[in-house]
Every structure is written in C-alpha cells, then in structure tokens.
Amino acid sequence: MMKNAVTCRDVVVVRGDREVLHGVGFDLAAGSVTGLLGPSGCGKTTLIRAIVGLQAKVTGSVEVLGLPAGAAKLRGRIGYVTQEPSVYGDLTVTENLRFFAAVLGISSDDVDRVIEAVDLRSHTDARVDRLSGGQRSRVSLAAALLGNPELLVLDEPTVGLDPVLRRDLWELFHRLADDGATLLVSSHVMDEAVRCDRLLLMREGDLLADETPDALLQSVGTDDIEQAFLTLIDRKAGAR
Numbered sequence: 001m002m003k004n005a006v007t008c009r010d011v012v013v014v015r016g017d018r019e020v021l022h023g024v025g026f027d028l029a030a031g032s033v034t035g036l037l038g039p040s041g042c043g044k045t046t047l048i049r050a051i052v053g054l055q056a057k058v059t060g061s062v063e064v065l066g067l068p069a070g071a072a073k074l075r076g077r078i079g080y081v082t083q084e085p086s087v088y089g090d091l092t093v094t095e096n097l098r099f100f101a102a103v104l105g106i107s108s109d110d111v112d113r114v115i116e117a118v119d120l121r122s123h124t125d126a127r128v129d130r131l132s133g134g135q136r137s138r139v140s141l142a143a144a145l146l147g148n149p150e151l152l153v154l155d156e157p158t159v160g161l162d163p164v165l166r167r168d169l170w171e172l173f174h175r176l177a178d179d180g181a182t183l184l185v186s187s188h189v190m191d192e193a194v195r196c197d198r199l200l201l202m203r204e205g206d207l208l209a210d211e212t213p214d215a216l217l218q219s220v221g222t223d224d225i226e227q228a229f230l231t232l233i234d235r236k237a238g239a240r
C-alpha cells in the first residue's frame, strides 16, 4: 500500500480576524508531485505554512511524515522554498550553499550535487545579488535540496522563469519524486497543472478538487485545466 507523506483533516486557519481555510482535507502520497493551484489569495501559502509547521491558529489535524506538523524531529526532513529568496545576496552561490549545509549539519560534499540539480554550475562563484531573479530562486531551491529532504514544499518555484527552465525544473521535480521524495508545488499558472501527478484546486479557502489531471478533465468534460477550474466554480455556485 502506498504511504502518505502528508495527511490533512478538517484544517481550519484563522489569520487576523478572518478564517482563511475552512476545513481542508487531503493526502499526499509518498513519491508523488502534487500541484496546489488556485487564484491569488485563495490560501495556498497559508496551507503550505500549516504543513511546514509555521502557521499559527491551525485547528484540525496536519500530519507530516507520520508526525504532527511542526514537530522538532521533522527539521531536516522537509525542504521549504518560500516566494521570497532566502539566500544571502553578498555571498556566492557556493558560499551560500556551504553555509546552509553547515547550519543543517550536512557534509559540504552535497553542495556540488544540488548546484548540478538546479543547473547553476556555470555560476558557482557569482555573488547571488548579481544573478537574475530566476537564477536566484534556483539558489533557494538548491538550498532546500541539501540533505535530500523527504518532503519538498515549493511555493511558486517557477514564477519568472522562462519556458525552458520551467520544463527543466518540472523534470527535476519528477526525478526527485522517482527517487522517493514527495513534492507539493504551488502555482497559479494553470498550464503547469498537467505536469503534476495529482492536483489540489483551491478557491477562497476551500478545496474544489483533489484528482489526477486526467480524472479532473474527464469529470468536467474538457481538455483544458483552466476551463475545468472555471466549470467547477460554476457548479459550486449553482449548488449553493
């Protein structure tokens, strides 16, 4: 039986004085790539923060790699890339990664592997503040890959990347999953959905769909994910 890397049940989150997740539940199968899709403000980052254990005021249950989200023992087993670059501008690519490896207690031998994985070999000695936005976000991704985490949570990792790089990154995500990692990748670009094994479609703090891309397209009767999403919204509005 396939194990679940993440299990969420009835997850409710309050931010400020507003409930922004209204009882979300799903599983992430180990070794899969799941896309978390939905319009800006629908709650993707909030859900991600609940999974990586950074979000306050979470009720319901969030279990990650068999432990409650935020458990100290999960440190080092999860790689998380936020939308903001999390690396130092005044250090080179290699210096950044050596620093993060040292902080995590990982051998610096791993630095070459992650640089290669994100295709930054030709920029190892460049200061990060002299790199392009896309290159900088790949340095953050490389830092998250240090130590081979079992769960990778990536918040909009392909924003600002050209089509070739986006394709290469999605190939990397699938290689990592083939090696056993579980990936949750958020995006508001619907055409990335077909690259995922499974999709979570969110809107206004609710999960509208939790399906494979093919099953979703079939159930809605279209060959376009964006259209499928709009149809689901209309159906939900009609059901109210």
Ligand SMILES: Nc1ncnc2c1ncn2[C@@H]1O[C@H](COP(=O)(O)OP(=O)(O)OP(=O)(O)O)[C@@H](O)[C@H]1O
Binding pocket: 015, 016, 017, 020, 038, 039, 040, 041, 042, 043, 044, 045, 046, 047, 188
């Ligand atoms: N610090 C905060 N305090 C109060 N409300 C917040 C805070 N951060 C986000 N929110 C609200 O929570 C809701 C969900 O935000 P969230 O950042 O999770 O959305 P998102 O789907 O990740 O959006 P985007 O794609 O634009 O990053 C939004 O309505 C937002 O206004």
